[in-house]
Amino acid sequence: MRGQPRRYYGPKSGQFSQTKQSTAAMRQVPVHPEAFVPAATLPTLGVDENVRRMREAIILGDAQSLEAAVGILQKTVHRIGLTDLDKTMLVDAAAPLCQKCQDAGMSNHSEEILLCAVGLGPMSGAQYYAFNPQPLIESATAAAESAASKGEAAGTEDKVRRAPKQKLNRALSLFMPRFRDKTSTNPRSSDWQQNAEKLMQLAFDLDLTDQAADVFWRIQFYGGDSDASMTRRFMTRLFEKNDFNRVVNTFSLTRHKLPQCSSELWYGIGDLVTDAVECASKQKPAKVLLQLLEQCPRDYHIRTTWATKLLYCHWKRGQDFEATTGLFREFESIHGGTLGIRLVHHPDGVYRVMLQIAVEAKQWKTVDDLLARLQQIKPSSCKDARVLGLLALAKAKAGDWNGVWEDFKNMEVKDRIDDVFVPVLKEFIKTHTTSEIEEFMKVYISDLKVPVCRYMVNVVANQYGAIRNVELFVNWLDYCSQAGFEVDAAFSNAILVNCKRRWDFSFEDLRIVYRKLKLLSRNFVDSWTENTMVIAAMKVQNLIGRFESNGLGLPPAAFTRAAHACMGVRHFQGAISLAMSGLERKGVLYPWDGPTFSLFLLAFTHIVDLKGMKWAIAGAWQEPYFHKKTVLRALKDSRGLLAKSIQTNDVKQAVGVLDVALDMVLRVRDVLAKERKNLEKDTMEIMRQAALEAEQRAQDGQDPEGGSGGSVDPEFARKRDELLREFDEQQRREEDTERLQLAARQADLRDRALASERFKLEQAKEADEMERMMMEGKYIIAGGF
Missing domain, CATH: 1.20.58 (Methane Monooxygenase Hydroxylase; Chain G, domain 1)
Incomplete structure (x- = not known):
């Protein structure tokens, strides 16, 4: 710096004499490759001397000198104890060096120079833009995008994504230096914001939400064209990442720009922030509702869903009816020069949600007042199913079940939906037994044509399942199916999982439920349902294993019975495994009787296992029971099973194996x-x-023993x-x-x-x-x- 004396750091004792020739050469050529000799042989030069060498490298301009100067800069910036003056000298010298490297096509070295300068600490805007950073940022961004695309093709593991994250952090460091002044610093490039948005989107793609937010707010700091469209894109990505608090905070900090936005952006941002408040438990719905009211552009509306969601969310969070009522009054009163309730497209919807809140709070006087005001706003609301449903719910909370019945009778049949009936049912459940609940639902289903929903089925099914009453459980499912409830695979899975895990049904009871579900619907099963039954069947095998591990030996017949149970649920591999265990316990290599042979053959036939079928038949051929009717019947049943299957090559080969076995049995039986x-x-x-x-x-006169005798006995x-x-x-x-x-x-x-x-x-x-x-x-x- 001008006006400041140069400072020199002399070499340690003994070092200078060892490097006399090298330093002499350096005086003739200020920056030379010989400067990169091992550090142990170089004197520790002062910052100002290194700055001088960097400036001389700029004058020389050859690649070797520039590369050496970059190395000097990298080593110098890592020194401990650099003063502010030292940092200023290094930054001022690094800027022209960076420009020179860019002119020489040494972009990587230019990036390293700017990274070193940024790492020295806060700088002024003039110092930063002296490096001409925009081309370097664009190059680093392109490298990060390329690494990210390769990472997506390879997978999503942390190790795979580490490289693109490092590239992105490098680009972010170039784009977001620390400035001394907090005032707006306008970039000296026309397309900087486009590149900045690329960095933001790339940070979101790599799950670096904090870095993406830093880029967004840096764009705000730079004073770019950060209109509502960009704010919406930023909030949308935050919502996708479940960062709901940041969505609400972003809206609060940028809402002053919304009055100038288009209707599409206004309603899109409003939807985002409303949904985010519902998901973010620490956010204040009242604040957001009033902010939406304040910033609503002229000729636009506050959506009814915004008001209803935020009012109901305010009630649910605090359960303070007075506070929610106060918010509603503030909302409907004059606020910011406009009448708040008139900004809502459908004000009757706001009154309905307040009516619901009053019902849940059991504020019956307020219910009457709100109902009267609602009828003034919309006279047809007295026939609205949603209003009648709320009145029915109010009467249910008061125990007036006759009034509930009358309200449902006043509804049209198409409006008696489960969304209206279920809240009433929940109140009935609190004070009645299971049989009363079942009878209550049956009356509404049969007389008022209330459609059966999954919740209604589960209410009674859970009660019967908890006491393991399989008969009542199955009868209730049968009734619901006849009433129009469609038993699909998802419902079957939920029922079977609860029966197995929650209520600990035995395998026999579980199979009864499974068979009943099978009768109720064609679409009752999917792969998950089959897996549920297979896992239940495998428990039998696991139980046997626990018996054996505790020293309790089981006879072969136990394994055979378990295998038959697996066959009942079509777990053929499990049946084969258990039957094989039975062979091991008996100490034989092949099925030892006709029923065991039949078990093996049918299991192998179901999975069309040619090798297994041949093994079972060959084993039975060596046994004395091969000619028995049990074997003949098993072969015929297997043959009939395959005849009904699609005739693939494997099935045709299996049919041939069975035909040969049938002929063998018939020949043996004939012989x-x-x-x-x-x-x-x-x-x-x-x-x-x-x-x-x-x-x-x-006739010869002999007795029967062959000796001579008299007359023969006539009877004989x-x-x-x-x-x-x-x-x-x-x-x-x-x-x-x-x-x-x-x-x-x-x-x-x-x-x-x-x-x-x-x-x-x-x-x-x-x-x-x-x-x-x-x-x-x-x-x-x-x-x-």
């Missing part, structure tokens, strides 16, 4: 039947031969003859039966061949029709179990 018949025939032949031999011995001879005739008759019957069975078997084979041909033909036709419907987009796969 066993033949063996049984042959055994019977051989037995009968042996007995017949013995009888003939006995008769021959009798008669029985022997009857036995021989019986053997001959049995043989003839068996031959006739065998001929008939052979003929029937041949006819059955012919019928099966014809049926197989017809089935293949039908499947081909259905496949063609299915393909045609899918191509036309008309086929919808039905939901449900």
Whole structure:
């Protein structure tokens, strides 16, 4: 600085002699790459000396000198104990250096110079704009936008977004320096505000709400064209980020600009601030309502929803009826030269909300006064369902249920909606039992045609669920469904979750409710409903695991029963898992009886698991029960199940596996039947031969044991003859039966061949029709179990 003596900081003892040649060279070339030797070999030069070297680098103008000067600046600004004079010298020297780097195309170095200058502390507007910051800010903003777009493509993790946040903070530091003077400092560029709004939006995109607010208020400080449109955009982004307090505060600080805005902006900002007050519990609705009234532009209105929401919010926050009434009186009185209530487009709506507040506060005299004034403003309000609903609510609070009935009778049927009935119902619930509540609702539903809503269903269902009365619970759901309530998947999910978690229904009771819901509606189920039932079924498996962890062994039959329970709710994987655990407990590799085989086969068939089906069939083939009727029935049931499915390649292969297994079972049963018949025939032949031999011995005069004897006993001879005739008759019957069975078997084979041909033909036709419907987009796969 002029008028100030230069200060030099001499090197430490011993250092200067080691750097004598280097410093000599530096006198010939003031700024040179050799200046960047390790710090341990350089003397600590004074700030004014470094400033001199920076200025000499500007004069030289080559890239190496400029780069070296930037390095000197970066090291100097980080020194501890810099005085205000030092900082001023550095800033004054850095400005032309920054300009020189920009001219040389060294934009990164220019940004570093400006960052160093900004980091030194507050500066004047003239000092800041001497750096020509606008091109640097635009470059930094473009870099931040590029990094943000790459981050969006990669994901939203903190590590991924760290780079764009760093780029943005760098651009914000360049755009928002600290100034010594608090007066408005106008930027020396025409398009600075456009770039500033980019920074603000980018900060919102990166969840840097505080930085976005800093940019907005810096635009206000710079005195830009910060009209209501920008304020609305800023408040909208704040609302999206749930920063409701800042929305209200922004409105309060910028409301003086609203009288000049367009109608679209006025109503948009009013909607935002009203909704924000509702969400921000610490904000004062009265203040915002009066501010809206004060700043309302000429020829515009205060929306009815603003007044009603803010008045009702004021009542709910403080529960002070006198204060709310005082606010209403101030609102409807002359304020700011206008009559407040006349600024509202529909003043009767304001009186209705005050009527509601008076009813909730049980101020019956005020209710009568407001009702009289409302009828003066709008005579037709005496037939308005909303007003009648409030009167009914007032009578409900007073216990006048006959009056409530009369008010609902005076409404038109289309106006008897749940929004009007539910508040009355809530009052009835406070003083009546569950059965009385149910009867009360049934009368209004059947006689007055009040539509059933979800709240009405839940009121009684919750009571019956709490006492685990499944019968009454299901009956109530049935009644509501017949009364017109649509049971959708969302309602089913809520009911099942409450039954399982809140009321701790057993699995059997839960399944009863599930099946009833299934009967009430086609749309009762979605993936969440299925998951709820699956989780409930899996609890059975978890319970078994806890038993085993506590040393309580369970027999294989317990696992089989649990697997059957899983099959009941179509949790096929769980059924297979439990059944496999049963095999392990029994110490076998395959199903040990017909029912277990049937369980495995049906579970594998439902999920079309070819490998599992083959495993079950191969295991049963090795067991002695393979020819039993249980196995044959399981194969036929599985075959019928697949016949009803869409004939995909997997289904066709599964059908082939079952057909082979059916043929195997039928052949085994046929072989066993033949063996049984042959055994019977051989037995009968042996007995017949013995009888003939006995008769021959009798004719030869021998006794039955083969010795010589006298005459044969007549009774013995008669029985022997009857036995021989019986053997001959049995043989003839068996031959006739065998001929008939052979003929029937041949006819059955012919019928099966014809049926197989017809089935293949039908499947081909259905496949063609299915393909045609899918191509036309008309086929919808039905939901449900």
